[in-house]
Amino acid sequence: MAVVPDLELNNGVAIPQLGFGVFQVPAEDTAEVVRTALRTGYRSIDTAAAYRNETGVGAAIRDCGLPRGELFVTTKLWNSDQGYDSALRAFDAGMERLGLDYLDLYLIHWPLPARDTYVETWRAFGKLLSEGRVRAIGVSNFQIPHLQRLIDETGVVPAVNQVELHPNLAQAELRAFHADHGIVTEAWSPLAQGALLSDETITGLASRHGRSPAQIVLRWHLQLGNVVIPKSVTPSRIAENFALFDFALTDEDMAAIGKLDTGARIGPDPDTFNLA
Template identity: 55%
Template sequence: MAVPTLALNDGRRIPQLGYGCWQLSDSQAPDLVGKALQAGYRLIDTAAAYGNEAGVGRAVRDAQVSRDDIFLTTKLWNDRQGRDVARRAFDESLTRLGLPYVDLYLIHWPCPQRRLFVETWKTLIELQKEGRAKSIGVSNFTPEHIATLVAETGVTPAVNQIELHPHFQRKAPREDDRRHGIVTEAWSPLGQGKELNDPAILAIAKTHRKTAAQVILRWQLQIGCVAIPKTARPERIVENIALFDFELTPQEMDRIAALDRPDGRIGPDPATFC
């Protein structure tokens, strides 16, 4: 079964499940991204900071899949914010990828202390108008950061990619994204593996004869998010996309909802990280 898609607020659509390339080396990326595309993934998520854009681009160029069918994301790193610097950084990403455009370009972190994210967002708007970034969005932005972007530019991000997993469910940012028509995309959807031994998730997995990872990813889809699990193991690449032959019951969804914790954050705090 093909991965379902979600509508973006710019008229385009994004696959609801993707392959995340964080921590993949540039030498690993061509083989593993190629395997992901063979397995049916069409959303590929990388970033300048991951150091693997060249390898990811090679996989996309060499794929036995039409470029039009691949939804490729990359991101602008924190020290490249600001109009001219961001534009150069984007050009460098395209050069490393060896591609004329990306499907989604994100500001990786807001870095509010730099006071450049609005200027940077205006640059992304220009890149979208030029057709080199088909859709534009943000990553790790809080509702306050997004409100500032919309107030200053009138352009709402298509996507907000944030840390989101069963122990850190981000209900308030998800609801704010929904009000703005922004798709919420989950990074570290498996909690960097820390969620896989939770007794409640293991019990649900046993009921469905699925893995804990498959249950968590299915939960992500059912709450309306995009998920981009990362793995360097080919068998897990195949396993993580096998989500469309089962569905979690409302009771099971409630059991996972009860796992949310105020101290569940794994990654940095967007209010201070830069």
Template identity: 55%
Template sequence: MTAIPSITLNNGVPVPQLGFGTYKLPAEETRDLVLRAFEAGYRHVDTAQMYRNERAVGEAVAASGIPRDELFVTSKLNNAFHAHDDALAAFDRTLEELQLELVDLFLIHWPLPALDRYTEAWGALEEIYRSGRARAIGVSNFQPNHLRRVLDAGTVVPAVNQVEVHPWFGNEEVRAFDREHGIVTEAWSPLGRGRVLDEPTLARIADAHGRTPAQVVLRWHVQRGDVVFPKSATPSRIEENARIFDFALDADEMAAITALDRGERTGSHPDEENRTDR
């Protein structure tokens, strides 16, 4: 497989542009699926406290035989732990579950504006970062108004903002804000949970390149400069999703995919997600 390129974060840490997503993967299957992804060439895995599969991810890292410094592991703070001391304790549990001494990236999973403690949580993440137990810290699902408060309250600029992005939801305002402030955008639900793949535009472009619509969408993401996390429990799809670095879309094809944007989310709006019970 063609080597996966990396993007350099604002603190100099390189992050592989393709990662393996583990959202809703059953814990009992996650270890083997992450190992399959490593065999297919992935070196970046994304988990979260909320996913309840951190231990399985850690087991895959340990069993892979790949040197730890060649892997990039991301996890995220559960919504229930935005209070400063709760965030620190939750991070300790993440390291225990992953059986690692450090994570490469740790994120606040949702801003939870109704709770309004995400700047407090960010202060805890800055302490974790200064301790060296997270090589980089960032946020997930933050809108520009949330990011402005973090930037005003903190001393560390988030390295990453992981948000919903796919052809039906380009999330351009957030991506532009991230870019302006040196924050890398990571795309979750990059295939729109599969809903976008029947678009005739994608079929036409895929046929022209001898690829699948999913490969074309993932290629669109990486050419836009985002980090992307396709998720699959099917080994052939895991391998297929990694084969996107040996072809390129031209400017017209990129524009045609971008034009599919209809402002349609598949997940919660960050201003409306306020659940702390998961």
């Protein structure tokens, strides 16, 4: 079984560079899907209150037979729970659903700049961190101005920013800001929801390396230094997405994939998204 490398967060906590996401995994299937991922070798699981499957994630973690200290669990605060007191209440509810004593990483799911509550929410996250209930805190879908405001007003730099990121949306400027501030970049929708898997550049590289198109794109993420959390409910694809550590892309391969960046999003624009 391959050993997934860790990246060090800005507070010294280690996060596996390859994790397993459960977005859109049905609640009734989540426990078995996560068990399959853990048997495959994944040790990092990413969920969210909005996914409505935290209970299944927790069940799989409790009965997988692995020590809790070997696992890295992330969940996210949903938009309707932003605010200082409401964020603390939502954290308690999420931990009850997960059935865990502590969380490895807690993320603000969206910035919701029109509501202007993410700074007070971030202060609540700082309290959870100081109390040891969370090992690391971060954000998701934050743009540079949102990140800068958190840093300026609280002095606490997010450990992670989880954003839509794939070859069509490489987020070079945002990744550079992360690098300058010690923020780890984590990619959601790393395969652009499958849209890239028939791209000629990707399929050509897959043929040349004897790999699947998905493996080529995921390897691109790893070599950029991203944390990546692919999702599948199919055991063969769960295993395929884990088999990334016995080959490498060349500089020329990376440059070819880099030319696919169009700036096109699949998901919402974080500057305007406001769903409760």
